[in-house]
Amino acid sequence: MKRLFAAMLVGTAVMATPAAAQDDLGNVQVKLLGTAVLPDGKITAVNVDTVGLPVGTQTEANDNVVPTLAIEYFLSDSFSVETICCMTEHDVDAVAGLPGAELVADAKLIPATITGKAHFDLGGAKPYVGAGVTYFLWVDVDPGAATVPLGVTDTDLSDEFGFVLQAGMDVPLNDKGFGLTLDAKKYFVGTTARWYAGNTLAIETEHDLDPWVLSAGVSYRF
Template identity: 75%
Template sequence: MKKVLAAAFAGVATLAAPAAQARDDEGKVQVKLLGTYVATDGKITAVNTDLVGLPAGTQTEASDNFVPTFAVEYFVSPNFSIETICCVTQHDVDAVAGLPGAQLVSDAKVIPATLTAKYHFDLGGVKPYLGAGATYFWWIDVEPGAATIPLGVTRTTLSDEFGLVLQGGADIAIGDSGLGITVDAKRYFIDTTARWYAGNTLAIETEHKLDPWVLSAGVSYRF
């Protein structure tokens, strides 16, 4: 029996060696081209200034968006990597209560600068991962909503903020050329302060919970 076990172990070791070598030879850099669905909240959590007299119970919601995303990932070790993404996403903010249907923010564009650390589980051709990190939402263009302009609003801003990110997904290899398919889900935890100005006068200031879900799928290449 000992001889059989030794022979079996030697056989498994022989078969496993090329696979282990293949894993060791995997590239340290992975790039991804993804289609990304961004589903934000946009709920008002506080009203700090209100010279207009918003109706009681006024509540808002931000629109969803679908955008292309480019990601770059560096593998510090076979199981540990650091990833950043690049995209610009655009959203409107509409009232859903108090002023239902009123557009309050138009075409707000944000760069969600994001850096996450990820741990990969090796299941052969499929490698699930979990990650966490930080983000900085940089608003590069915000326009007053159509419903605010008749009220004398001339400028609208959303504050840039830091936040946290949780991440999960999987990389699925296609052969051994470095090509693959990626599915990814992120949950951001971040707020913003919205301000509407009439000339130089701050007319309305509200705090908003954004907390978007960011769901992506696409192709990857590791080299």
């Protein structure tokens, strides 16, 4: 999917025309996007294990596609600040040690993100690069089906700060502010997962999430 997204960026640049310039438009751009969230979720450390996990147990979070709203403010033609609004939901399954076992179910995440972006004008297409910070806020997490028979009654994923790198391209469609946009973000953020049996901490593991977040959609600048 990442290779396909790169090809889309190149193809969009080829199709862009100078006639669609937007230099005289306003400072605010709103984007409505379809976003693929592609997390990792692998275990990097086991801090507590009272149930005896099999040696080499490893996990992976599933991918998801969600709608995303992005709001961008241009401080100048070449620099902007952007934030996104979305919620994504993931399960975490074992892929080694307990292959196929669902360990976390329906974990809902708000990836609060703000980035600064440098823009470049190629005549029609306007590529950009950016970087910023994120705060992964977990608003609802359920024990996975495989953990309930073990006596697990509650599961928790810690909220964490992280960093994000960004690259993409805006392609104006006309001089009225409408356009197309392609965007790729790479997040660097983890979480601590905890499984409880009643009030007793049964398992605690550290995870790298580090998702790719790939988006495409429409934009309007005013």
